Amino acid sequence: MSVLIGPMLAADAQRCTELERLLFDSDDPWRPEAFLEALAAGHYYLAAREGGSLIGYAGLARTGGEAEIHTLAVDPAHQGRGIGRALLRAMLDHAGGATVLLEVRTDNESAIQLYRSEGFEVIGTRRGYYRPSGADAFTMRRQASL
Numbered sequence: 196m197s198v199l200i201g202p203m204l205a206a207d208a209q210r211c212t213e214l215e216r217l218l219f220d221s222d223d224p225w226r227p228e229a230f231l232e233a234l235a236a237g238h239y240y241l242a243a244r245e246g247g248s249l250i251g252y253a254g255l256a257r258t259g260g261e262a263e264i265h266t267l268a269v270d271p272a273h274q275g276r277g278i279g280r281a282l283l284r285a286m287l288d289h290a291g292g293a294t295v296l297l298e299v300r301t302d303n304e305s306a307i308q309l310y311r312s313e314g315f316e317v318i319g320t321r322r323g324y325y326r327p328s329g330a331d332a333f334t335m336r337r338q339a340s341l
């Protein structure tokens with residue numbers, strides 16, 4: 196089966212919340228309302244699907260000349276297949292050369308490795324950024340393409 200990347204729909208919010216609980220349990224996983232609000236705000240949210248099932252998602256918001264990656268997640272059963280990178284590249288395409296920022300847990304080595312390989316660098320640390328775990332975050336930035 197092939198993976199298709201397309202718009203996230205309001206009907207996906209429940210499934211995304213299931214994955215949030217699986218992946219971000221210690222860090223205040225998003226509730227369905229958070230996804231619905233992001234969609235209603237017109238932010239750029241994508242879903243990766245296979246055989247009709249949602250197996251990954253990502254979201255980005257553009258503000259002025261910058262963009263911020265809100266979220267990026269792949270179902271653990273489907274990690275390591277290139278889906279995270281495909282979602283991230285779709286986000287970066289949409290950012291259209293703008294500077295892109297994101298936060299990532301300092302202990303999330305696989306995500307940090309992915310972001311570095313797509314041109315992000317660490318520009319700062321936010322102590323205790325995640326709640327309720329109290330984990331630290333790196334702020335990473337991908338410079339605008341000139």
Ligand SMILES: CC(C)(COP(=O)(O)OP(=O)(O)OC[C@H]1O[C@@H](n2cnc3c(N)ncnc32)[C@H](O)[C@@H]1OP(=O)(O)O)[C@@H](O)C(=O)NCCC(=O)NCCS
Pocket residue numbers: 218266267268269270273274275276277278279280281298299300303304305306308309312
């Ligand atoms: C981070 C995440 C989105 C990556 O998605 P994925 O589909 O598994 O990643 P891909 O298969 O596209 O791999 C992309 C790159 O990620 C890195 N990576 C992925 N899994 C890795 C692992 N187990 N160890 C180290 N690096 C890893 C590698 O750089 C990899 O590139 P390579 O295949 O050329 O080596 C996924 O692991 C995930 O959902 N993690 C939990 C949620 C999360 O932490 N999201 C990020 C929040 S900021």
